[in-house]
Amino acid sequence: MELSLERLTKQYDNKIIVDRIEFKLNEGIYGLLGENGAGKTTLIRMICGVLSPTSGEVKVDDKNNLDMGEDFRDMIGYLPQDFGYYPDFTAKEFMLYIASLKGLIPRYAKEKSQELLEMVGLSGVVNKKIRTFSGGMKQRLGFAQTLLNDPKILILDEPTAGLDPKERVRFRNLISEFSKEKIVILSTHIVSDVEHIADKILILKKGNLILEGSVEAVTSKIEDKVWKCVVNKNEVDYMAGKYCLANIHHSGGVATLRIISDTKPHDNACNLRPTLEDLYLYCFNEVL
Ligand SMILES: Nc1ncnc2c1ncn2[C@@H]1O[C@H](COP(=O)(O)OP(=O)(O)OP(=O)(O)O)[C@@H](O)[C@H]1O
Ligand SMILES: [Mg+2]
Structure with missing residues (x-):
C-alpha cells in the first residue's frame, strides 16, 4: 500500500x-x-x-x-x-x-x-x-x-x-x-x-x-558541523552568544561544549558524531 x-x-x-x-x-x-x-x-x-x-x-x-x-x-x-x-x-x-x-x-x-x-x-x-x-x-x-x-x-x-x-x-x-x-x-x-x-x-x-x-541519512547532513571543545568557564557566555550550544558541561574551571556550527568554533575543537538532536537544533536554531 x-x-x-x-x-x-x-x-x-x-x-x-x-x-x-x-x-x-x-x-x-x-x-x-x-x-x-x-x-x-x-x-x-x-x-x-x-x-x-x-x-x-x-x-x-x-x-x-x-x-x-x-x-x-x-x-x-x-x-x-x-x-x-x-x-x-x-x-x-x-x-x-x-x-x-x-x-x-x-x-x-x-x-x-x-x-x-x-x-x-x-x-x-x-x-x-x-x-x-x-x-x-x-x-x-x-x-x-x-x-x-x-x-x-x-x-x-x-x-x-x-x-x-x-x-x-x-x-x-x-x-x-x-x-x-x-x-x-x-x-x-x-x-x-x-x-x-x-x-x-x-x-x-x-x-x-x-x-x-533514515536517521543515518539525515544526520549525515551535518557530519562535519558538530564539535566538541573545551574552554575556560569565563569564555562560555561569549561562545553561547556566537554559537548554537547543544550542551555545556562544567567541571573544575573548564567547560566542555557541544557546538553546532558550519565552521570550526575554536582552536581546540574537534568533530563529534552528530545525533538527531543535533540535527534538530541545526534545523531550528535561529543563530545559524
Ligand atoms: N484553524 C486555523 N485557523 C488559522 N490558523 C491556524 C488554524 N489551525 C492552525 N493554524 C495555524 O497553523 C500553524 C500550524 O499549526 P499546527 O497546529 O499545525 O502546528 P504544529 O506543528 O502541530 O504545532 P505544535 O507542535 O504546537 O502542536 C500555527 O501557526 C497555527 O496558529
Ligand atoms: Mg500539533
Whole structure:
C-alpha cells in the first residue's frame, strides 16, 4: 500500500500553513519532527481526512482519501493531539464506545477491546474511570483505541507529550510492537521518541518538508558541523552568544561544549558524531 501526498497545501487567510508537500509513504514508522507551529497537526489532519486541503490531495493507492469515505476511515487509526477522554467512562466503556463509532460488531468489539487493553497494560483497571488514570495510562488507552479497527495507517500526534521517561519508553515500545505491516506517522518534538524506532525521519519547518530520510541519512547532513571543545568557564557566555550550544558541561574551571556550527568554533575543537538532536537544533536554531 502506498499513501501519497500530492502538492498538499493548507492556507488560512493569507497564511500558508502546509506548503505543497509532495511525499510517498509505505509500510514503516515515520517520525515527523518540527517545532511548535510547524504545521504537523494541520498536515496530519489532512492525511486523516478530517481537514480538507486548500489544494493538492492525499491518495491511497491512487484513490483520493476524501472520495474513499468509509473505506478510508476503516483503514485509519488516529490519536489526535488533543484527544478527549470522557473522564466518567471506564476504560472498557470508552473502548466499546469508540468501537461502536467505528462500526465494529458488538461481540467482536468486546473481544478486541479486552485484548487491546491487555496489550497496553490496562487489563487491571478496565472498570476504573478514566478520571483516575495517570497521563501515561490515558495515552496508552488512546493508543489502544486507534487499533480497534486494525488500521493499516496509524497516525499519532504527539502521543508522548507530558509523559515521564518510563512511560515514554513504554509507549515507544508499544508503537514499535504494533507497527508491523502498517504505515505509522508519529509526530513529536521529542527527538528520542523517534530516534531509535523510526525508519524515516521527516522534518517539517514552516509548512515545508525540509529533510527526509533514515536517521543515518539525515544526520549525515551535518557530519562535519558538530564539535566538541573545551574552554575556560569565563569564555562560555561569549561562545553561547556566537554559537548554537547543544550542551555545556562544567567541571573544575573548564567547560566542555557541544557546538553546532558550519565552521570550526575554536582552536581546540574537534568533530563529534552528530545525533538527531543535533540535527534538530541545526534545523531550528535561529543563530545559524
Ligand atoms: N484553524 C486555523 N485557523 C488559522 N490558523 C491556524 C488554524 N489551525 C492552525 N493554524 C495555524 O497553523 C500553524 C500550524 O499549526 P499546527 O497546529 O499545525 O502546528 P504544529 O506543528 O502541530 O504545532 P505544535 O507542535 O504546537 O502542536 C500555527 O501557526 C497555527 O496558529
Ligand atoms: Mg500539533
